[in-house]
Amino acid sequence: MTNLVPPLVQLDADSKSLRDDVRSFLAAELAAGRFVPRVDSWISGWDEEFSRRLGACGWLGMTIPKEYGGHGRSHLDRYVVTEELLASGAPVAAHWVADRQVGPALMRHGTDHQRRRYLPGIARGETYFAIGMSEPESGSDLASVRTRAVKVPGGWELTGTKVWTSGAQHCRAFFVLARSEPLDPDHRHDGLSQFIVELDSPGIEIRPILLLTGQHHFNEVVLEKVFVPDELVLGRPGDGWAQVTSELAVERSGPERILSSLPLLTSYVEKLVEQPGAEEVRMVGGLVARLLTLRQLSLSIAGGLTDDTSVDVPAAVVKDLGTRFERQVVETVAEHTATAPDPDAVDNLSRLLAEGVLHAPGFTLRGGTSEILRGVMARGLGLR
Numbered sequence: 001m002t003n004l005v006p007p008l009v010q011l012d013a014d015s016k017s018l019r020d021d022v023r024s025f026l027a028a029e030l031a032a033g034r035f036v037p038r039v040d041s042w043i044s045g046w047d048e049e050f051s052r053r054l055g056a057c058g059w060l061g062m063t064i065p066k067e068y069g070g071h072g073r074s075h076l077d078r079y080v081v082t083e084e085l086l087a088s089g090a091p092v093a094a095h096w097v098a099d100r101q102v103g104p105a106l107m108r109h110g111t112d113h114q115r116r117r118y119l120p121g122i123a124r125g126e127t128y129f130a131i132g133m134s135e136p137e138s139g140s141d142l143a144s145v146r147t148r149a150v151k152v153p154g155g156w157e158l159t160g161t162k163v164w165t166s167g168a169q170h171c172r173a174f175f176v177l178a179r180s181e182p183l184d185p186d187h188r189h190d191g192l193s194q195f196i197v198e199l200d201s202p203g204i205e206i207r208p209i210l211l212l213t214g215q216h217h218f219n220e221v222v223l224e225k226v227f228v229p230d231e232l233v234l235g236r237p238g239d240g241w242a243q244v245t246s247e248l249a250v251e252r253s254g255p256e257r258i259l260s261s262l263p264l265l266t267s268y269v270e271k272l273v274e275q276p277g278a279e280e281v282r283m284v285g286g287l288v289a290r291l292l293t294l295r296q297l298s299l300s301i302a303g304g305l306t307d308d309t310s311v312d313v314p315a316a317v318v319k320d321l322g323t324r325f326e327r328q329v330v331e332t333v334a335e336h337t338a339t340a341p342d343p344d345a346v347d348n349l350s351r352l353l354a355e356g357v358l359h360a361p362g363f364t365l366r367g368g369t370s371e372i373l374r375g376v377m378a379r380g381l382g383l384r
Contacts, residue, residue: 198232
């Protein structure tokens with residue numbers, strides 16, 4: 001029988017010491033007024049100076065080998081750092097995609113030239129990336145992408161449109177999934193390739209897509225015959241589907257899929273302590289119990305990544321269950337508090353509740369809809 005999640009792992013004493021260091025750093029940052037906690041901080045909290053300070057501490061590019069400017073540490077160590085950053089609502093959006101997704105992809109599929117070109121800057125918190133997978137009218141069905149890559153002397157020309165490209169207006173480059181061979185209706189996953197596209201290349205237009213909060217984080221990126229040299233093809237042409245599948249496993253399984261709304265829950269509990277009620281205490285206990293279970297699932301996947309085992313199906317499980325939990329936190333707090341949501345409030349609970357209400361619709365969409373994830377699970381279990 002297929003296991004839905006890898007075996008449970010336990011963090012060691014070194015992990016506890018690392019956690020203490022990160023907590024001390026974050027306490028000092030908060031005391032200095034360098035950030036305020038936010039819901040969905042890995043989307044909403046873009047702060048390049050904060051990312052550089054993390055890089056100086058050695059907490060970015062943790063799993064990248066030292067040869068490429070990283071720190072050669074385990075996925076479990078990275079998990080500890082990431083968990084603490086998200087729990088505090090720290091502004092991690094600037095480096096998020098590059099550290100979580102691009103670095104591991106370059107180590108798995110990239111050339112030595114590509115690694116040396118980008119990885120040291122990622123580990124320093126200075127080089128930012130976006131991901132170009134989704135397209136208009138494609139969404140989670142990545143096999144239907146219509147961006148075309150045409151072979152030309154010395155490289156490729158890319159034409160198409162990508163949407164929901166996080167932070168593209170600030171980034172140096174992004175990965176672009178494109179169809180490099182004609183579509184075979186019977187083998188839709190074949191003929192796809194990934195390209196590293198520098199975002200200052202001629203032929204690129206970046207159009208903002210505003211969040212409900214009014215913030216500019218997402219973008220539509222239009223490519224019109226953008227030239228990409230052969231040296232910036234990721235892996236081999238035609239390997240795009242296998243690459244994005246492994247990247248999505250990393251994207252879907254991390255603590256950001258269960259902790260986006262934790263700063264709101266923490267703020268609610270701080271208020272509840274002042275005047276606890278039996279019903280509210282039971283409600284919080286139920287949410288915390290679910291959170292701890294989800295954390296163990298997510299942590300087991302970090303252990304699987306450390307052991308280099310496939311985590312595609314377990315990642316879909318964590319993402320589906322975790323993002324529904326994140327949304328339930330917002331809905332439950334809204335139902336049980338008399339505090340009105342106000343994005344401009346000085347009161348933390350009021351402000352965080354407003355952020356939660358505005359960000360919650362995206363929790364179960366980004367990174368693959370719940371329906372797509374359940375299809376991944378069904379295939380992994382041999383049910384379809």
